[in-house]
Amino acid sequence: MQPVGVTLTTMMDWQGQKLAEHLMQLMLVCFAVVAFIAGYVLGSFQTMFLIYTAGVVLTSLVTVPNWPFFNRHPLKWLDPSEAEKHPKPQPANSGPKKKASKK
Amino acid sequence: MVCKGFSRCDLISYLTKCLFLFILALSSGMIVASALIIWKMLMCVTGSESPVVVVLSGSMEPGFKRGDILFLHMSRDPIRAGEIVVYNIDGRDIPIVHRVIQVHERKDTGEVDILTKGDNNDEDDISFYAPGQRWLQRHHIMGRAVGFLPYVGWATIIMSENPLIKYILTGALGLLVIA
Amino acid sequence: MHSFLYRANALLTFSITILALMCAMASVSDNFNSPSPTSEVQVLNINWFQKKPDGDDEVSLTLNISANLQSLFTWNTKQVFVFLAAEYKTPKNALNQVSLWDGIIPSKEHAKFGIHITNKYRFIDQGSNLRGKDFNLTLHWHVMPKTGKMFADKIVMSGYRLPKAYR
Numbered sequence: 505m506q507p508v509g510v511t512l513t514t515m516m517d518w519q520g521q522k523l524a525e526h527l528m529q530l531m532l533v534c535f536a537v538v539a540f541i542a543g544y545v546l547g548s549f550q551t552m553f554l555i556y557t558a559g560v561v562l563t564s565l566v567t568v569p570n571w572p573f574f575n576r577h578p579l580k581w582l583d584p585s586e587a588e589k590h591p592k593p594q595p596a597n598s599g600p601k602k603k604a605s606k607k
Numbered sequence: 608m609v610c611k612g613f614s615r616c617d618l619i620s621y622l623t624k625c626l627f628l629f630i631l632a633l634s635s636g637m638i639v640a641s642a643l644i645i646w647k648m649l650m651c652v653t654g655s656e657s658p659v660v661v662v663l664s665g666s667m668e669p670g671f672k673r674g675d676i677l678f679l680h681m682s683r684d685p686i687r688a689g690e691i692v693v694y695n696i697d698g699r700d701i702p703i704v705h706r707v708i709q710v711h712e713r714k715d716t717g718e719v720d721i722l723t724k725g726d727n728n729d730e731d732d733i734s735f736y737a738p739g740q741r742w743l744q745r746h747h748i749m750g751r752a753v754g755f756l757p758y759v760g761w762a763t764i765i766m767s768e769n770p771l772i773k774y775i776l777t778g779a780l781g782l783l784v785i786a
Numbered sequence: 787m788h789s790f791l792y793r794a795n796a797l798l799t800f801s802i803t804i805l806a807l808m809c810a811m812a813s814v815s816d817n818f819n820s821p822s823p824t825s826e827v828q829v830l831n832i833n834w835f836q837k838k839p840d841g842d843d844e845v846s847l848t849l850n851i852s853a854n855l856q857s858l859f860t861w862n863t864k865q866v867f868v869f870l871a872a873e874y875k876t877p878k879n880a881l882n883q884v885s886l887w888d889g890i891i892p893s894k895e896h897a898k899f900g901i902h903i904t905n906k907y908r909f910i911d912q913g914s915n916l917r918g919k920d921f922n923l924t925l926h927w928h929v930m931p932k933t934g935k936m937f938a939d940k941i942v943m944s945g946y947r948l949p950k951a952y953r
Contacts, residue, residue: 528797536804540811547861549812549932554810560801568793595616669890670865670930688871688883689926689938708869708885711912714878720912726867726890731907754935756809 520574528567535559654681656749659761660693662704666725667691674761677704679750686710686719686745691752694723694743696736702749703733711742719745812862813934820862821829825853825925826872833904835916843916843927843950845909850951851887851925858929859894867928872909873942874921886923913922918950923926 535556543552611679649658660676679693686692688710692701708731709722720742724731733741766773833846841860851870858866869888876882886905926940 510801524793526798528793528846532797532801532804540808543812544815544861549861551922552808552812560797563801564794564797568790569795570790650942669892670867688868688885689869689928689940691928691936705868708907710881710883711879712881713881717880726888752936754813755931756933 515578517575519577524567524574528563531560531563531566535563610779611704651761653679654752655741657693657702658750660702660704661763663701663764664725666737667706668726668727670726671704671755673755674758676756676760678756679753681755684752685712685717686721686748692721692723693749694747695749696740697714697748698737703732703735704752720746721748792799793916796884805879806867809933813931816860816929816931816934816937819857819938821857822851823855823857823927823939823941825851825855827923827925827941827943827948828894828921830902835949837914837952838910841914843911843914845898845903845908845916847886847915848902848904849887850900850902851924853925853940855927859897859929860881862931862934864930864932865893866897867930869926871924871926872921872946873924874919876911876913876915876919878913879940884911885917916948917952919948920944921946921948 535557539555539559542555543549565604641683641707646658650656652658658679660677660679662671662673665673667745677691686707689705690707691704692707693704705723707721707725709720711720713719721744722731722733722742733755736743757778766776828850829847830850831848833848835843835845838844849870853868855866855868867890868889869885871883871885873881873883885907886909887903888906889901891899922942922944923946924940924942926938929937
């Protein structure tokens, strides 16, 4: 297992991004509903606001940083030695330039 | 083969850069235009020149504090005592948000004389009106306050009192468009 | 690719949109409240009644105002602004409203009150029409919410009359 610091600086994989986005939306909506009902029943606007703010903070801690569980299907980047086997086409004609590696 | 001199490759990359800048200008223009459209539509819907105002002074505390936002609506209904109105004095450009405490409505013309006062002030607003003016008329009123959101207007106050922050924010927004 | 900043931005925008929705819903929930306020006003004394040098009538009253506005308060209420206005007709004006007293009720506990005061604001007419005038005393209130739409309503109490001669 790589140390947490290293994994936090790498990007998420596609599955992880989808998970993070869905999780964020779900958590925020759930917290909003809970906060509203709690505030309404208890008759306190402050309660609603505090519960919701706590929910926002929690959601941001869970979904925004690159936790390892978002990177369970890591992408296979092309090895640098592989790139040399597939040289870039020369811009001799007016065809579009082809990039051999992804962004 | 590598291109030499000014050839088709250079032209293409030059045109591409021009296109990119054009699209950039267009998208910035679209952001500004859509903000303007929304503002003008709000003006139509609420019938007021200024559909949303920020409370600038503490004269309506504890109800409205500095930094709160008020939603205005101007209907043809007669103005009655107790309504919170936003009015402009001829010659002053800052609108004032206060409550109507006296109404005198003419029988024949339907014209109305209005006296206002801030909830937190001891005196009525006579001292704010133009010299010699005792009453407000309907044409001074920009709108009635019908709704309210707390704290949201602080961004506007900070930006108008510290122009530096406004420039920083505008610069940051510009960077976001490019990036 | 989504980056850290992108997710932070998306989260911030979404959470603020939801907050705005919650405030709107809180405002809508106020509509389900059906208030039943009561009030009673007595004019205890006409302190003085005269014509000012500029020609307008002025009268000073001592009033006893009692009311129960507790049913107006909901979880989304910040304060209730209440004021008492004298309303009357004159030959020139179809309606005159002059606020005599106002107060701010910050919470439900303070919403049941009875006070004994002289008019806080001067009761001055536009002209000299107040002798023998019948007028209504209307208790108006404006419910100011923590967020959202403001409500206003009133109770009209009629049957008051000013004396026929100056005092």
